[in-house]
Amino acid sequence: MTRHHDRDQVIGQALGVALKQGTGAPAGDCPDPEVLAAYCDRSLDARERRRWDAHFASCARCQHQLALIVTSGPAGPPEPAAPRWSAWKWLVPAAAAGTAFAAWLTVGPVERPAGVTTPPPAESVATKTAAPDLGADRSSEAARPAPAPAVPPVAAARPAPGTRADAAMRGQVVAVEPAPAPAPEADRKVADAAAPLLADEKRAQLAAAEQAEPPAPAQGATPPPATASGLGGSAPGRQPAKAAAPVALLEATQPAAAEREARGRLAAVRLEVRSPDPTIVWRVTTRGEIERSRDGGQTWERQAGPVGVELTAGAAPSPTACWLVGARGVVWRTADGERWERLASPADAPLVRVEARDALQATIVTRDGRRFSTTDGGRTWK
Amino acid sequence: MDRPSILNDHAALITRLFRAARAERWSLDPAEFADALARSATTRFRDERATARDVASYIESLHVEDLALACACARGREPAWEHFVSEYRAKLRAAGRAIAGEQEGAELADSLYADLYGVTSGDQSRSLFDYFHGRSTLATWLRAVMAQRHVDAKRASRRLEPLPEHLPESAPSAAADPPDPDRERYVRLLETALSAAVAALEPRERLRLSCYYAQELTLAAVGRLMGEHEATVSRRLDRTRRALRAAVERRLRDEARLTDPQIRLCYEYALEEWPFDLTAKLSKSEP
Numbered sequence A: 001m002t003r004h005h006d007r008d009q010v011i012g013q014a015l016g017v018a019l020k021q022g023t024g025a026p027a028g029d030c031p032d033p034e035v036l037a038a039y040c041d042r043s044l045d046a047r048e049r050r051r052w053d054a055h056f057a058s059c060a061r062c063q064h065q066l067a068l069i070v071t072s073g074p075a076g077p078p079e080p081a082a083p084r085w086s087a088w089k090w091l092v093p094a095a096a097a098g099t100a101f102a103a104w105l106t107v108g109p110v111e112r113p114a115g116v117t118t119p120p121p122a123e124s125v126a127t128k129t130a131a132p133d134l135g136a137d138r139s140s141e142a143a144r145p146a147p148a149p150a151v152p153p154v155a156a157a158r159p160a161p162g163t164r165a166d167a168a169m170r171g172q173v174v175a176v177e178p179a180p181a182p183a184p185e186a187d188r189k190v191a192d193a194a195a196p197l198l199a200d201e202k203r204a205q206l207a208a209a210e211q212a213e214p215p216a217p218a219q220g221a222t223p224p225p226a227t228a229s230g231l232g233g234s235a236p237g238r239q240p241a242k243a244a245a246p247v248a249l250l251e252a253t254q255p256a257a258a259e260r261e262a263r264g265r266l267a268a269v270r271l272e273v274r275s276p277d278p279t280i281v282w283r284v285t286t287r288g289e290i291e292r293s294r295d296g297g298q299t300w301e302r303q304a305g306p307v308g309v310e311l312t313a314g315a316a317p318s319p320t321a322c323w324l325v326g327a328r329g330v331v332w333r334t335a336d337g338e339r340w341e342r343l344a345s346p347a348d349a350p351l352v353r354v355e356a357r358d359a360l361q362a363t364i365v366t367r368d369g370r371r372f373s374t375t376d377g378g379r380t381w382k
Numbered sequence B: 001m002d003r004p005s006i007l008n009d010h011a012a013l014i015t016r017l018f019r020a021a022r023a024e025r026w027s028l029d030p031a032e033f034a035d036a037l038a039r040s041a042t043t044r045f046r047d048e049r050a051t052a053r054d055v056a057s058y059i060e061s062l063h064v065e066d067l068a069l070a071c072a073c074a075r076g077r078e079p080a081w082e083h084f085v086s087e088y089r090a091k092l093r094a095a096g097r098a099i100a101g102e103q104e105g106a107e108l109a110d111s112l113y114a115d116l117y118g119v120t121s122g123d124q125s126r127s128l129f130d131y132f133h134g135r136s137t138l139a140t141w142l143r144a145v146m147a148q149r150h151v152d153a154k155r156a157s158r159r160l161e162p163l164p165e166h167l168p169e170s171a172p173s174a175a176a177d178p179p180d181p182d183r184e185r186y187v188r189l190l191e192t193a194l195s196a197a198v199a200a201l202e203p204r205e206r207l208r209l210s211c212y213y214a215q216e217l218t219l220a221a222v223g224r225l226m227g228e229h230e231a232t233v234s235r236r237l238d239r240t241r242r243a244l245r246a247a248v249e250r251r252l253r254d255e256a257r258l259t260d261p262q263i264r265l266c267y268e269y270a271l272e273e274w275p276f277d278l279t280a281k282l283s284k285s286e287p
Helices: A004-020 A033-040 A046-056 A060-071 A091-107 A124-128 A164-169 A187-193 A200-212 A257-266 B003-009 B011-020 B030-044 B052-061 B064-074 B078-100 B102-117 B138-160 B183-199 B203-214 B219-226 B230-254 B260-273 B278-285
Strands: A248-250 A269-274 A281-285 A290-293 A301-304 A311-318 A321-326 A331-334 A340-343 A351-356 A362-366 A371-374
Touching: A004 B183, A004 B203, A004 B230, A004 B260, A033 A046, A033 A060, A033 B138, A046 A060, A046 B203, A060 B078, A060 B138, A060 B203, A060 B219, A269 A311, A269 A321, A281 A311, A281 A321, A311 A351, A321 A351, A321 A362, B003 B011, B003 B030, B003 B052, B011 B030, B011 B052, B011 B064, B030 B052, B030 B064, B064 B078, B064 B138, B078 B102, B078 B138, B102 B138, B183 B203, B183 B230, B183 B260, B203 B219, B203 B230, B219 B230, B230 B260
Parallel strands: none
Antiparallel strands: A248 A340, A269 A281, A281 A290, A290 A301, A311 A321, A321 A331, A331 A340, A351 A362, A362 A371
């Protein structure tokens, strides 16, 4: 007997089969490369665009050409901005940041603990590297930043199919090895467990900071009770035996500039997850806070948390999608780079790895080797 | 609409665009540039009536710098060719590799380059560059030409592939219970309902689905093609999938007169019929 959450899986799988078998329109109807190129560059007028939308929706030949054009070179016109609702909601915190900055100018610099200096960028290569061109230019593994192009952007040689680099370029598999599970004792041991992710000098600063400052109390309320909310929540009354809807949604905050810089220096990092864009990096602190950097690790902004559960592995298949997993089967995800939601997990066991193709498709791995996959952003797992 | 009337009605605009395109860099004279603009407009509006305002708006939207370069290359102007070789040859090769792989891609790019240069073409009266009308950037147009050639070559070779000598044996059924006589019917009903639901979608929704599921583009690539933010693509795909599921179940219930238990069987049999293991696919991607 099928479970309810299998139905969405079937629909997703069936679409892959059905659409690949789509009939091609007669060759006489297909446009010439001029129109295909103009469509990709978004320079057709609205009427033409609608006309060709109708053709392309049914023509496998044209779809294939469009896919090759888009993936074989740098992006054309700039990508549209994120949905407008996410833009204006920053007005209030931005105003607060401006006020705080003005206050800082009036009061003077904050006295910093002894021994703490501005750390170097998390990855020096990342901060010196220009954002790679989209499409075929991403030739490096997503776990490392792409090398800076020596000439104006060109599509680099494509890695051999089937390799991790190829999969990473397509955003298929981006995984960061989880930090070793920390001992449940003092913060010092926790910091040691996170040591593989930190440069030596950062570890020294961390030790000095921990001696100078007491650990901050847990902040933020516990996640709200399970409700159907966030991206892809299922309708009430249709909850399967294992809840498929996200159970919590934490709004991101916009900290003041000074706080962001301090956070960059003083945070003890448990996990760092890099996206294919070297300027976009996420990290999880030992306090369980999820933070994001948009400048390759120089400054950080808290986006969510403390999440209350240890997060141990992550994957960021794109600059706006990131998956985090951890103890007790916890799965967190952002699909727009801003809002985080905790997803219902298929297993209560500790999760040690996540592999993600994009914001919808991912596979999580438990400590005992079980694997669960989703194709609908974590609403259902198989 | 004909070229003389376009040249006559929009002379001032054409002169302004000639300056904006800095076409004199390529030893292109104003008459040649004007002719290229007029040809572009007549091609665009050959099947429809257009006012002078439509034509002016269209001409102003063109990528005139690239058009001037292509026009000069078509006429064999040395400065233009030097610029094209230094700026575009490497891009052409890189795009070719991205489209068709290392070896085939290099051949694809070199073949196009030769056609552009006019080496292989016996008819020197019309250059391949003359087919570029400035509606997109020159780089995108070159990628589009290579993509079309590659896709058509692949489709042609698929038609010529011999049929297998024998069909692979079907896997033995693992079911211990006797097969359900309605199994095949249920799967077909689900397929039909899904096909009908997909066909009823708006073209843009269908195109978005096809780009993601059939062409296997990432959300970011789909977003670039459709002019949408990646998060928007994700949200719309999710919404479309839910709508499809609702439409499928409505059709199964209302048209095929299936009960809820029977609908559940449709999904169960379909799940077994269409095996798909993302973990296996991800595993293949690792070295």
